[in-house]
Amino acid sequence: xxxxxxxxxxxxxxxxxxxxxxxxxxxxxxxxxxxxxxxxxxxxxxxxxxxxxxxxxxxxxxxxxxxxxxxxxxxxxxxxxxxxxxxxxxxxxxxxxxxxxxxxxxxxxxxxxxxxxxxxxxxxxxxxxxxxxxxxxxxxxxxxxxxxxxxxxxxxxxxxxxxxxxxxxxxxxxxxxxxxxxxxxxxxxxxxxxxxxxxxxxxxxxxxxxxxxxxxxxxxxxxxxxxxxxxxxxxxxxxxxxxxxxxxxxxxxxxxxxxxxxxxxxxxxxxxxxxxxxxxxxxxxxxxxxxxxxxxxxxxxxxxxxxxxxxxxxxxxxxxxxxxxxxxxxxxxxxxxxxxxxxxxxxxxxxxxxxxxxxxxxxxxxxxxxxxxxxxxxxxxxxxxxxxxxxxxxxxx
Numbered sequence: 001x002x003x004x005x006x007x008x009x010x011x012x013x014x015x016x017x018x019x020x021x022x023x024x025x026x027x028x029x030x031x032x033x034x035x036x037x038x039x040x041x042x043x044x045x046x047x048x049x050x051x052x053x054x055x056x057x058x059x060x061x062x063x064x065x066x067x068x069x070x071x072x073x074x075x076x077x078x079x080x081x082x083x084x085x086x087x088x089x090x091x092x093x094x095x096x097x098x099x100x101x102x103x104x105x106x107x108x109x110x111x112x113x114x115x116x117x118x119x120x121x122x123x124x125x126x127x128x129x130x131x132x133x134x135x136x137x138x139x140x141x142x143x144x145x146x147x148x149x150x151x152x153x154x155x156x157x158x159x160x161x162x163x164x165x166x167x168x169x170x171x172x173x174x175x176x177x178x179x180x181x182x183x184x185x186x187x188x189x190x191x192x193x194x195x196x197x198x199x200x201x202x203x204x205x206x207x208x209x210x211x212x213x214x215x216x217x218x219x220x221x222x223x224x225x226x227x228x229x230x231x232x233x234x235x236x237x238x239x240x241x242x243x244x245x246x247x248x249x250x251x252x253x254x255x256x257x258x259x260x261x262x263x264x265x266x267x268x269x270x271x272x273x274x275x276x277x278x279x280x281x282x283x284x285x286x287x288x289x290x291x292x293x294x295x296x297x298x299x300x301x302x303x304x305x306x307x308x309x310x311x312x313x314x315x316x317x318x319x320x321x322x323x324x325x326x327x328x329x330x331x332x333x334x335x336x337x338x339x340x341x342x343x344x345x346x347x348x349x350x351x352x353x354x355x356x357x358x359x360x361x362x363x364x365x366x367x368x369x370x371x372x373x374x375x376x377x378x379x380x381x382x383x384x385x386x387x388x389x390x391x392x393x394x395x396x397x
């Protein structure tokens with residue numbers, strides 16, 4: 001099949017959505033499909049069009065203006081119309097203000113149109129940005145209603161999304177494409193020794209240093225957790241410097257970083273094997289987000305695949321991996337005492353929250369996601385959600 005993927009930003013820009021689309025596109029090419037990605041020309045040092053080392057064709061459209069996380073590209077629809085003629089499937093990734101127009105063109109050309117909802121765009125800045133967010137939402141709703149198939153991550157998150165709830169009942173659930181290397185031999189001991197994490201339990205965090213990610217809430221748990229486990233260390237993976245001037249990203253977590261400087265370790269951005277070894281070195285990974293727009297949290301499943309349980313905020317969508325695998329606990333968003341109690345419970349009873357990597361991979365893995373999308377592209381109905389705990393998808397289900 002010839003598949004056209006459309007989204008605002010693509011690699012080397014880094015975000016959860018770009019990682020999702022990159023993994024999806026790369027694996028589809030590996031399976032013999034032709035994939036074109038239509039995206040913004042966000043970095044003028046990149047070519048307008050090229051084929052990546054993975055065999056993915058990338059076409060970039062100039063940006064006329066930026067509105068926070070949204071972009072204005074007058075040439076997007078004309079370029080999309082030209083490319084749609086060359087492809088069998090049009091796959092859009094929301095949020096995208098032009099989604100309705102692209103879906104209409106795709107249906108007019110009798111192409112199969114697939115729309116995946118990743119998140120709801122919220123812009124709290126100027127009045128113009130708020131209008132743009134509204135346009136993006138209603139355009140996504142229109143695209144979803146015209147689509148051959150509308151896809152979301154979880155029914156749990158879909159039930160509260162202002163976009164998905166207006167699309168209708170024909171919504172398929174496909175988990176995100178999750179890919180993580182197996183931990184190295186003796187990764188736990190080697191990683192801990194290299195970063196001086198100590199012999200005691202290690203509480204991990206993987207994400208941006210940002211208030212909406214709940215990092216300060218996690219830092220507030222340190223006194224309570226260390227009262228139960230005096231040798232506990234916290235390992236923070238993720239960017240902690242401002243990319244514009246390399247200054248530290250400041251926030252309400254700073255007093256805790258200073259007070260507990262000997263037991264809190266800023267590791268910076270980790271990728272590939274180093275990231276897998278980080279997960280394996282942790283006794284628990286915490287996703288303490290307080291932002292309702294958080295939709296899933298790939299990092300917690302990556303940790304589970306490396307043998308580490310997760311604690312996450314009890315938010316729609318975010319809580320699904322823990323609920324369906326039993327490999328962790330949820331905590332009240334923004335409540336450091338409840339979060340600390342959950343951390344202590346997991347550290348005290350690790351056997352209760354253990355699942356094998358094979359069990360997790362049957363539910364969340366790159367092959368599971370790609371298999372489902374291939375069926376959607378062929379026009380088959382797919383929904384990997386099961387009432388209560390999920391079970392592995394059966395062939396032809």
